[in-house]
Amino acid sequence: MREFTVTTQRRSQLVDITELVRAAAAPLDGASAALVYVPHTTAGVTINEHADPAVARDFETALERIVSEEWPWEHIEEGEENAPTHIRAAFMGSDALVPVRDGTLALGTWQGIFLCEFDGPRERTVYVTILR
Numbered sequence: 001m002r003e004f005t006v007t008t009q010r011r012s013q014l015v016d017i018t019e020l021v022r023a024a025a026a027p028l029d030g031a032s033a034a035l036v037y038v039p040h041t042t043a044g045v046t047i048n049e050h051a052d053p054a055v056a057r058d059f060e061t062a063l064e065r066i067v068s069e070e071w072p073w074e075h076i077e078e079g080e081e082n083a084p085t086h087i088r089a090a091f092m093g094s095d096a097l098v099p100v101r102d103g104t105l106a107l108g109t110w111q112g113i114f115l116c117e118f119d120g121p122r123e124r125t126v127y128v129t130i131l132r
C-alpha cells in the first residue's frame, strides 16, 4: 500500500488528487485496479468532473446546504458541533475503486479523483492500494 498526505485550506474543500494518485499508483503494469481510500470520518473521496473547477465548488456548496449546520446536532467534538461534517463525508464515501486499462487508470475524459474535506483545514492521508 502507498500513501500520501494532502493539506486542506478550508472547512469544506474538494481537492483534485488525480495526479497524486497516478504518481502513488505507478507503475500499474499488470494491475487490475487501484483502490483509493481515506482513513478519516470527516473527509471522503469521490470521482467526478475536474475539467471545470466550478463543479468542485458546487459540491462544497450543495453539501453544506443539504446537511445544515443549524439542525439540533447531538455529537460535539472538542467543543464544536461537527456532526454535519461526518454526514457530508458519509455521502461521499471513504473509497473509490478505479479500474486499470493498458497500465493506466481508466478514468473518463472529464473524470478526476477528489479528496473531499468537510472539517478542514487539516492534513489528510490518502491510501492507494494496487489490486493485481
Ligand code: ZN
Binding pocket: 075, 076, 077, 082, 083, 086
Ligand atoms: Zn466528530
